[in-house]
Amino acid sequence: MKKYLQIHEWKIIEEGFNADNHELSESIFSLGNGRMGQRANFEETYTGKTLQGNYVAGVYYPDKTRVGWWKNGYPEYFAKVLNAAEWAGIEIKLEDEILDLDKCEVSAFSRELNMQQGYLERSFQAKTASGKEVKVKTTRFCSLVDDECGAVRYAITPLNFSGEISLTPFINGDVKNQDSNYDEKFWDETGHGFYKNGSFVEMKTKKTEFVVCTGMQFSLSLDNQAIEFESTQIEREKFTGIQIKTPVKEASTLTLYKYAANLSSLNHPKEELQKLTAETLERVSQKGFEQMLKEQAAAWAEKWQMNDIQIEGDAAAQQAIRFNIFQLEQTYTGKDARLNIGPKGFTGEKYGGSTYWDTEAYCIPFYLATAGQEVARNLLVYRYDQLQKAIENAAKLGFKDGAALYPMVTMNGEECHNEWEITFEEIHRNGAIAYAVFNYINYTGDEAYLASHGLEVLIGIARFWAQRVNWSEVRQQYVMLGVTGPNEYENNINNNWYTNTIAAWCLKYAVEAIEIVKKLNPERLEEILSKIKFSQKEETALFNKIADQLYFPFDEKHQVFMQQDNYLDKEQILVKDLPEGERPINQKWSWDRILRSCYIKQADVLQGIYFFQDKYDLETIRRNFDFYEARTVHESSLSPCVHAILAAKLGDEARAYEFYLRTARLDLDNYNNDTCDGCHITSMAGTWMAVVEGFGGMRVKNGQLNFNPFLPEKWQSFSFHINFRNALLDIKVSAGKVQISNKSNNQIKVFVYGHEQNILAMQQVIVSKP
Template sequence: MKNYIKTDEWSIVEEGFDPHLNKISESIFSLGNGHMGQRANFEEAYSGETLQGNYVAGVYYPDKTRVGWWKNGYPEYFAKVLNAANWVGIDVVINGEQLDLAKCKVIAFKRTLNMQHGYLERAFTAQLANGNQVNVNAKRFCSIVDEEAAAIRYAITPLNFSGEIKFTAFIDGDVSNADANYDEKFWDHVYHQVSGNDNYLTLKTRKTNFEVCTGSRFAVTQGGKALAVEAKGFEKEKYTASSFVTSATQGQETVVYKYACNVSSQNYEPQQLLAACKSVIERVAAKGFETMLAEQADAWLKKWAESDIVITGDASAQQGIRFNIFQLSQTYSGKDARLNIGPKGFTGEKYGGSTYWDTEAYCVPFYLATAPQQVTKNLLIYRYKQLDKAIENAAKLGFDKGAALYPMVTMNGEECHNEWEITFEEIHRNGAIAYAIFNYIRYTGDKDYLNDYGLEVLIGITRFWKQRVNWSNAKKQYVMLGVTGPNEYENNINNNWYTSTLATWCMEYTIEALAYVKANDADKYQTLLGRLNFNEAEETATWQHIISNMYYGEDKELGIYLQQDNFLDKEIIHVKDLPAASRPLNQKWSWDRILRSCFIKQADVLQGFYFFKDKFDTDTLRRNYNFYEPLTVHESSLSPCIHAILASRLGLEEDAYNFYLRTSRLDLDDYNNDTEDGLHITSMAGTWMSVVEGFAGMHVADDTLKFEPFLPGKWQSFSFNIGFRQNMLNVKIVANGVHIVNVSGGDITVNIFGKDVIIMAGAEAFAAQ
């Protein structure tokens, strides 16, 4: 665990430059706006260890899967988000020597991510080998007002000399991915143009044929006044640049403003890209950096008004939750139903930037409560539009009659995961997608979603479950064989309780959804059944038989559900009794040893208790928590948040708080020693869940928003805003109870500590704990 980030409630601050931490910082200080993003790579040259990353949403490459064997149904490629053209580059040469912090003496260094206003600032003093000392202040942001644009203010001041500085503002498209097979590059050159202070470069991806035009324009001031410079253009394949030389006087600041833009063929015809890029550059350059920055600050303040969590009395916890909310907000805007949320967002290449079940299980609750309803709806429509591909994916594995298996990993609906035990067996992702439909409707009340989109998806998923189970003559029940549950430290197991529970719940919910649509839109119902060749009586009778006769592993003596049939055959050792040298297991143990052990990567049985709160009493939860949590190594970023919520339900306040700290500061403190390859964006939504669903005990039941809160011992109070069914509530938990202010125009009934409370429009209610 690292502890070099300074504690600040609204900023992420790094003081001093340690090159060994640079890749971690490049992740932590990443920027994005839902359309594009980039790691915190330096503007000037850096020859030290770095992971370059600039990304354009939705642009990917189907990299050939590399395996030494092949099985029928195996994905042919692993989709990956592409490192796109580097637009931040400003090369600096001072009196003939290149500015490079890997070769300079760094006298002072400070990097600040201003989360309140949405920008990154870096200030340093460096001494070059020739003895020249300079101060540099670089500020940049990806605009959430002009989502195709970004801007940089790069200021340099000579401290002990006067001389000549050469600046080269460039766009470099000759880039590669760190995880590319055989160092293959994925972009082909299409077009470039250099004209004075403007640079434009259009690239096309191989195979997928996405085209992206990246443009930039620079302007210069010296001593606070505009400076006309004569730029010299330079161009080659996949690279354009404009250079100029200026005299620099000791103590005088020279500022280079760089305006940049990325437009893609997802939103424009290829022949329109250059004109579109130029139009954006013209517009933002006319505004100027300071105006753009002010607009950025205003837009972020509006975002924070919707989504902020305010914690008093614990600055570290406050910083952690705001960092997580900030990264979520700049990763996904919800404006485009073709886009989804990669586990690393715009901060790294790992996991390919693809869609996982993380979105439905972890991100949906955050966006439901903190964003307009359409944002979450677009996440669901993303899956609806890929239903045909899910049916194709199931067919490749031998399923038929409209059975749908959504992919574990995808960009376009096709499965593209490259590990067989997950591709074929981790099928609980189907259930997470169905649960997200249920969760969306439960929270918003938008039951029409079933008529328009949801029911068709549910039928496809339930048809899959029907074929995936089989009747066991030995047990005289239905069983589900050869699966991998959320605990990926077990593969090819039988009767994973969580997967089986999800499967029958999906069947039950689909039967309910059929009845609802039939009663409320009979014409659409009949049309859908005809198109799907759905025999209502026959199919629902089969589902009901499976529901009534499903096998679930259970140990009645321990009072627990079995994670899988043979779990208790393992040697049961608690994590606390493992030698420290064995952790993390995934880096220290062989895979064979892990698979045979009792150790659990993340919530598995307990994931089911999180989803289905109202199905199990507290004693049952307690027995299962007390058995499984001590065996859990939490080596998935998705694990601590679920345990924080369940610990909160059980009144285990210390456990809940410790799990919250781990999830909220997972990347800031590099808990798992893997932040350098990108942040854990989807688990950041779990941080929000830990506070709102955990400490505040918020959930929805019987169409009512309910709260069962407690205040962590180290906090004086915490508060947040919640959007619920066109209402906005401000919730504040204090030592003796909870205050809820209804800032909406209508009355609302909420349930606090088990009692219904009517809160009039504009009024406040208080409930004592």
Template sequence: MKQYLKHDEWKVIEDKFHPEFNEITESIFSLGNGRMGQRANFEETYTGKTLQGNYVAGVYYPDKTRVGWWKNGYPEYFAKVLNAANWIGIDIEIEGVKVDLHQATMHDFYRELNMKEGFLHRKCDISLANGKRLKIESLRFNSMADDESGAISYSITPINFSGPIQIKAFIDGDIQNKDSNYNEKFWDQVKVNASENQSFVWSKTKKTHFEVITGQEVQIYQVGQKVDHLAEFETKEKYSALTYNVKVLENETTTVLKYAVNLSSENYSTSEFEIKLSQYLSKITSKGFDQMLQEQALAWAKKWDSNDIVIEGDVAAQQGIRFNIFQLNQTYTGKDDRLNIGPKGFTGEKYGGSTYWDTEAYCIPFYLSTAPSQVAKNLLIYRWKQLDKAIENAQKLGFDQGAALYPMVTMNGEECHNEWEITFEEIHRNGAIAYAIKDYVQYTDDKQHLLDYGWDVLIAIARFWKQRVNWSENLQKYVMLGVTGPNEYENNVNNNWYTNYLAVWCLKYVQEVYQEISELYPKEANLKFEKGQFSVTELAEFEHIVQHMYFPRDEKRGVYLQQDGFLDKIIASVDHIPAHQRPINQHWSWDRILRSCYIKQADVLQGMYFFESDFTLEEIERNYNFYEPLTVHESSLSPCVHSILAAKLGKEDKSYEFYTRAARLDLDDYNNDTEDGCHITSMAGTWMSIIKGFSGQSVQNNLLHLAPFLPKQWKSYRFKINFRQDHLEIEVNREGVKVQNLANHDTEIVIHDKKYQIVANSTINL
């Protein structure tokens, strides 16, 4: 763990420069607004350790896949969200010496991510090689109010000199993804231009032909007054700059205001690019930096009002959960059903910024409870729109009759992951998508969604499971061979319990949905069944699988086995691993990991978290007590599931321990990988640790249930939650539980298995 960042309830603070951790800090201090984002790179030149990163949502490139041995069915590419034009660049040169924080002498340094108002603030005091000393202060944000724009206020104060300095504000589109498989650059130039105080770079992706125009407008202020400096124009391949030669006076501040806009061909006609860019720049510059910053604060205040979790008595925990919520809000706003949630969001390049099953399993509950229902619904519509591609993916692997296999990794619905043990075998992702439909409908009561979208997806997934199982004459059961479960430290296994259980649940659920939409919408449902060539005989086939699926189990221990043969391994708890060999994925060979009993992330326990009402408390506890000591939690998605189950089992200290690990996973760099980007989907799991774990939130029989406890480290915690038409604020403190009904209608809630009626706009104390 690395604990160089200061604890603060609303800020993440680095009060001394740590160049050895700079890429970690760049990830943590990243900014975004759902449409665009970037890592916390310095505006000026920095020749030290850094990962330049600017990203535009929905724009990707099919990077040619790179594998050692090709197999039939492999995707030809890995889709990647692209490192786009760098719009934040401001180079400073003083008497021939360029400001470079890696080369300068650092007298003082301060950097903060202000999560309450959504901006990045930095101050430093440096000396250059030529003896010139100056202070730099920058503040920048990606606007939530104008979500295709960002703005920077960059100030320079000479400490020991007066004289000329050169300020160059630039846009650089000649960039390359760090994870480019063949060191290829993915952008071609369409046009560059510079005039007066504006310039732009217009680029087009190779192959996919997305176009993005990135423009800037620059203003110079000295001693608080705007000055009319004429810029020198510079353009070259994929690059445009505005250079200002200004005279500065000792101890007087010169400020550069830089306004920038990213427009994508996904949202604008390229024939209007230049006009729209000019209009957008005019709109934000007429507002001015201060008004934009004020609007940013108001936009964030609105978000925090609905989804903040307030913790009293534990600053580290408070900072952790707010950091997680902040990054979730920066990554996805739910405005566009063509967009989804990449595991790293706008914070790095790992995993290509593509869509994984993480969205359905971990993220949707957060948006269901904290945002209008359309936000979560758009994530489901994203998958529905890609159903044809999912059917194509299944066809490539030999499935037919409308069976769908949703991709493990995708941008456009086509599978683009090329590790065979994941691409072909980690098929549980199909089940997570079906589960998300159930989760959404149960939470919102939007049964129309089942008719309009859900049925199409569910029947295609069910047809996949029907073909993926096979009948074992030996066992007289259906079995599932050659799969990989969520625990990726077990590949190509037979009868992974989680996958088998999820498949059976899907087949049962599609039968339930058939009955429901047939009764609610008989005419429309029959038309849909005819269009999809559905026959009720399929339901009988599904039910036969449900009744005869094989589940590996150890009767002696009373636990479900992760897969066939799991007990053939040497079973030894994680504390047998020497500390210097952790994490094992960075110290052990893959062969050794696969032969060990150690679990990367919850597998059997993942299923029990999803379907906890299917199991007795004793069953859950036996399985938890067996598997938890074997789990190394080297997936970011693991601690939150253990936290939730530990809470259910009354293991409050253990639940809190796992919450802390999840909440501060990136802030403290638990797994030595934050430099690659933050773990956005794990952040949703952190939220679940409190809401589904500590507060025990669930939906049963159309009622919201809570079973809260208060961690002994806290004095209280408080959160708001949307459930259907209800808007509630819940506080758990040492005196008990307080529930406030914020809606104008009465509601019912179940707390610790007792039902309470709360009248409109009133509060109950328990």
């Protein structure tokens, strides 16, 4: 862990500049608005170690797969969200010296991420090699209101000299991805040019031919008075800048306001991008920085009104949950069903910015409860729109007749992950996509989604499972061979309990969904079954037969579900007996040693128990929790939240709180020593789940909300908001009681500690803890 950030309920604060922390801070202080985003790189030149990162949602490149040897079925590429043009950059010269914090003596450095109002602020004093001292204060944001735009205010004050200061705001498209497999640059320039007080660079991605026009416009003031200036245009391939030289007296403040726009061919006609970029820049610069900042604060206030979680008595926990929510909201807004949520969002390049099963397993609950129904629905539609690609993916591996295997990693529906044990074995991701359909309908009651979209997806997935199993003459049951479960520290194993469990559930749910659609809209059902050539009698009988006769490993001695066949053949050294110096094992051990160990990367059996917890009594859950948690190293960001929720269900409040802090402050405290390459965006939704489903005990059963909350010992109270079936609820948990306020015009029935509560419109109830 690395703790260097101050605790504040609404801000992330870094005091003092330490170059060793810089890449970590670049991740943590990242900005975004769902349409674009950037790491917290400095505006001025920085020649120290840095990961330059600017990203445009939906724009990707198929980087050629890099493997030692080829196997049939390997994807030809790994899709990557591209490092796009640097738009916030400003070269600063103090007479003939470039301002570069790697070359200066830096003091009074402060960086603040204001999560309440959605902007990043930085200030510092710097002394150059020649002794010139300046004070700088910068503010920037990615606008939620004008979501293709960002803005920078850069103020510089000479402290011990009067002289010429040169400012060169620029657009730099000569960038590359740090994770480029062959050190290739992925952009070709298609044009550049200048406006009055502005410029643009337009580029096209190789192969995929996305076009992005990045432009800027700026103004200057001296001591808060707008000034006219002369400028020099600077241009080279993929680069445009405008240099302004102006004399500045000691203690006077020169301020540059820079407005930037990223317009892509994903959203606009290619031939109009340059014109539209100019028009967009003119519009936002006419608003001005202060008006844009005011609108930004208002937009974030509206978001916080719905999604905020308030914690009294624990500032570190409060800061952490807001940081997680803030990053989620910066990453995905739900406006565009073509977009999804990369595990690192707009904060780094790892995982390529592609879609994983994380979205369905962890993010759906957050967006269901804190946004309009259409936001979560768009995440499901994203997968429906890629169903044909999932069928093609399965066909490449030998499956047929409409069987669908959704990719482990994708941008456009094609599989683009190139590790055999992940791409071809970690097939449980199919189950998460089906479970998300169930989760959405269970929460919203929108069964019509099955007829419009969901049923086709469920049948495609069920057909895959039906072909993926085989009959074992020895066991006289169906088995699932050669898989990798959620625990990626096990590869090519047989009968992973979680994979078999979710496969059986998928088969049963597909049959159930057919019956639901038959009752709702029989004509639509016939249309779907005809379209996909589904033989209802034969295929549903097969689905039921496999689900009823599938093998599930179980250990009689320990009375636990066995993670997979032969798991107990491994040497059972518990995590508590593993020397601290050998952790994290994924950074200290060889892969061979990890695979032979009993250690578990993340919830595996416990993932299945979390999904289907109503099927198991508390003692069954407790035995499995105690057995597997003792062997889990939590080296996946997705692990602590599931453990927190199950610990809370078991009444193990101490461990529930411990796991909550671990998931909530995973990036802020750099628990796994891997935040430098980006924050763990999808697991941040798990942090929300740990509070609402863990401490709040929220479940949806039979279409009704249930709460079974407890108050962590260190907290005085906590509260959260829920949007459920046209009812807006505020839930506050304090010592010995729960207060639920209905903020809508609809009456709602909920269950608290197992007892029914009818809450009238605009009324509240207070329930004492038994």
